[in-house]
Every structure is written in structure tokens, then in C-alpha cells.
Amino acid sequence: MEPDWIAGLIGGLMIGGAAALFLLLNGRIMGASGILGGLLDGTGRSNSAERLTFIAGLIAMPALLVAVGLGHVAHPVAGLELTVLAGLLVGIGTRLGNGCTSGHGVCGISRLSLRGIVATLVFLVSGAVAVLILRLLGMVA
Amino acid sequence: MMRLIFAAMSGALFGAGLLISGMTDPARVQGWLDIFGDWDPTLGFVMAGAILPMAVAWRIAARRAVSFTGRALPTPPNPVIDRNLVTGAVLFGLGWGIAGLCPGPAMASLGFGGLPFAVFFLSMAAGMILFGLWNRR
Numbered sequence: 001m002e003p004d005w006i007a008g009l010i011g012g013l014m015i016g017g018a019a020a021l022f023l024l025l026n027g028r029i030m031g032a033s034g035i036l037g038g039l040l041d042g043t044g045r046s047n048s049a050e051r052l053t054f055i056a057g058l059i060a061m062p063a064l065l066v067a068v069g070l071g072h073v074a075h076p077v078a079g080l081e082l083t084v085l086a087g088l089l090v091g092i093g094t095r096l097g098n099g100c101t102s103g104h105g106v107c108g109i110s111r112l113s114l115r116g117i118v119a120t121l122v123f124l125v126s127g128a129v130a131v132l133i134l135r136l137l138g139m140v141a
Numbered sequence: 142m143m144r145l146i147f148a149a150m151s152g153a154l155f156g157a158g159l160l161i162s163g164m165t166d167p168a169r170v171q172g173w174l175d176i177f178g179d180w181d182p183t184l185g186f187v188m189a190g191a192i193l194p195m196a197v198a199w200r201i202a203a204r205r206a207v208s209f210t211g212r213a214l215p216t217p218p219n220p221v222i223d224r225n226l227v228t229g230a231v232l233f234g235l236g237w238g239i240a241g242l243c244p245g246p247a248m249a250s251l252g253f254g255g256l257p258f259a260v261f262f263l264s265m266a267a268g269m270i271l272f273g274l275w276n277r278r
Contacts, residue, residue: 001168001169001172001179001181003181003182003183004163004183005182005183005186007161007162007163007183008162008163008183008184008185008186008187008190009186009187009189009190010161010162010190011157011158011159011160011161011162011163011164011187011190012158012162012186012187012188012189012190012191012193013158013190013191013193013194014154014155014157014158014161014162015154015155015158015159015162015164015187015190015191016158016190016191016192016193016194016195017154017158017194018151018152018154018155018158019151019155019191019194019195019198020194020195020197020198021147021150021151021154022147022148022151023195023198023199023202023208023214023215024198024201024202024208024209025144025147025151025208025209025210026144026147026148026151026208026210026212027207027208027210027212027213027214027215028212028215029215030151030155032155032243032244032245032247032248033244033269036244036248036266036269037269037272037273040266040269040270040273041269041270041272041273041274041276041277042273043273049145050144050145050148051148053145053146053148053149053152054148054149054151054152055152055248056149056152057148057149057150057151057152057153057154057155057156058152058153058155058156058245058248058249059156059248059249059251059252060153060156060252061152061153061154061156061157061160061249062156062157062159062160062165062249062250062252062253063251063252063253064252065157065160065161066160066252066253067253070160070161071160071161071165071253072160072161072163072165072166072169073166074165074166074167074250074253074254074258075166075167075168076167076254076257076258077167077168077171077240077241078167078239078240078241078257080257080260082239082240083240083257083260083261083264084260084264085236085239085264086235086236086237086239086240086242086261086264087236087240087242087247087260087261087262087263087264087265087266087267087268088236088264088265088267088268088271089232089233089235089236089239089268090232090233090236090237090240090242090243090244090247090261090265090268091236091264091265091266091267091268091269091270091271091272092229092232092268092269092271092272093228093229093230093231093232093233093234093235093236093268094229094233094243094244094269095229095268095269095272095273095276096225096228096229096232096272097225097226097227097228097229097230097232097233098225098226098229100233100243100244100245101164101237101243101244101245102155102243102244102245104230105188105191106188106191106192106195107195108218109188109192110191110192110193110195110196110198110199111195111196111199111218113218113219113220114218114220114222115218115219115220115221115222115226116218118222118226118227118230119226119227119229119230120230122227122230122231122234123230123231123233123234123237124174124234125234126230126231126232126233126234126235126238127174127234127235127237127238128174128175128176128177128234128238129234129235129238130174130234130235130236130237130238130239131171131174131175131176131178131238132175132176132177134238134239135175135177135178140171140175140178141168
């Protein structure tokens with residue numbers, strides 16, 4: 001796939017802008033796995049309405065943009081069995097490690113949090129290892 | 142009430158950014174992690190673009206006692222690197238590489254992605270619930 005650094009940079013600024021709004025207006029760290037995980041395991045019951053409205057916006061806006069013909073086409077890369085395995089790994093891993101790309105990668109690194117920096121380096125390396133293994137197995141296009 | 146509107150706005154802007162940046166396209170994400178193959182640097186620009194406004198926001202937050210809606214701001218980051226952090230990041234990265242999806246894009250693609258994305262989201266949600274049950278023991 002051709003690199004698209006302009007779309008990457010613009011989209012990235014929007015992601016960071018969303019995190020900045022959530023922090024400065026609501027006093028919250030915008031971590032996708034934490035917002036969803038707290039709803040699912042009951043640890044976020046005290047502010048579940050805020051979590052739900054965040055997720056509603058997160059699902060509705062991309063659906064709206066795609067419906068009017070904006071946005072990228074998404075290409076799934078894994079078969080169903082591997083997709084289930086990957087989903088379980090992401091669900092368990094982000095809760096055990098207390099964060100994902102948005103919480104550790106964006107919110108953590110931007111405040112120079114040591115945990116955020118270490119977690120991001122670790123999941124970048126293990127993600128690259130997973131893709132390398134898939135490539136050696138002939139499963140990457 | 143204002144906080145709910147702001148939460149929906151943040152979520153909507155986050156979702157639009159994920160879509161436009163290519164983060165909701167698993168092929169794009171796998172290309173970023175494919176450093177020994179056909180490497181795609183796009184996601185590096187996404188990360189840099191996202192960190193920039195957030196670094197400014199942390200500077201503003203540092204000068205304030207509470208958020209603009211009067212809520213306490215996050216406490217300083219915990220500096221402890223423990224086994225859970227590293228093990229969790231390893232597991233998460235493996236899943237991220239295999240499917241090309243992380244939690245934000247997994248939710249952002251639910252409204253347009255179809256079956257593979259729904260399967261990923263449900264598996265991820267199941268993993269989070271299983272971890273919650275295990276963690277409560």
C-alpha cells in the first residue's frame with residue numbers, strides 16, 4: 001500500500017485533538033481500552049454514561065463519514081480463527097497492561113510517562129514480531 | 142450533562158481521526174509493523190500528529206487545578222514498570238499485529254466494517270470480560 005503521510009498527519013492531529021479535549025474539558029485520559037474495559041468489567045460504573053456517549057460518538061462518526069463516501073476502505077487481513085485469537089489477545093493484553101495505542105501511545109508518551117513509553121516500545125516490537133512470523137508463514141500479502 | 146456532550150464530541154473527533162489516518166484499515170496497520178517486508182511509515186505520522194496537541198494539552202493541564210468542567214485532573218503518572226505492564230503489552234502487540242486492529246479502531250470500524258470487524262470486537266470484549274473475572278478473584 002502506498003504511504004499516505006498527509007492523511008496520517010491530519011488524522012493524527014484529530015486523534016490528539018480529541019485526547020486534548022477529553023483531558024482539558026472532562027479531566028479524563030482518552031484510552032480506548034480503559035473506556036471500554038471499565039464498562040465491560042464493571043470497574044467504571046461510576047461514570048458509565050460518559051463512557052457510553054464517548055463510544056457512541058466513536059462508532060457513529062466514522063460510520064457517517066463512510067456513508068457519505070469519505071474515508072478509507074478497510075481491508076481485513078486475518079481469517080476468522082486468527083481474528084478471534086487476535087481479539088482475545090488484544091482484550092486481555094490491554095487490560096493486563098492497563099492501556100493500548102491511545103492510552104499508552106498517545107496520552108502516555110505525550111506526558112513522558114515511563115510506563116507509556118515502555119509499553120509502546122514493547123507492543124511495537126511484539127506487533128512487528130507477529131507480522132514477521134505471519135510473513136515467514138506466507139500469510140502477509 | 143455538558144460532560145456527556147463533550148465526551149460524545151471527543152469520541153466523534155477520535156473516530157474521524159482514526160478513519161482518516163488509516164488506523165481503521167488493518168492492511169495499513171500491518172504495513173506499519175511489517176518492518177522486514179513492505180514497510181509503510183504512515184502510522185509514524187499518525188503517532189507524531191497525535192502526540193503534538195496532547196503534549197500542549199498536558200502543559201495547559203499542569204497549570205490548572207481542575208478541568209474546564211471542574212473535574213479533578215489525572216494524577217502524575219505511575220513510574221513503576223511491572224511484569225503486568227510488559228506482559229500485557231506483549232500480548233496486545235501480538236494481537237495488534239495478527240489482525241491489524243487495536244481497541245480504538247476496533248470500535249470505530251463497527252459501524253461500517255461488517256463481519257470480520259464485528260468478530261474482532263466481540264473477541265476483544267470477551268477477552269476484557271475474562272480478564273475482569275480473573276482479576277476479581
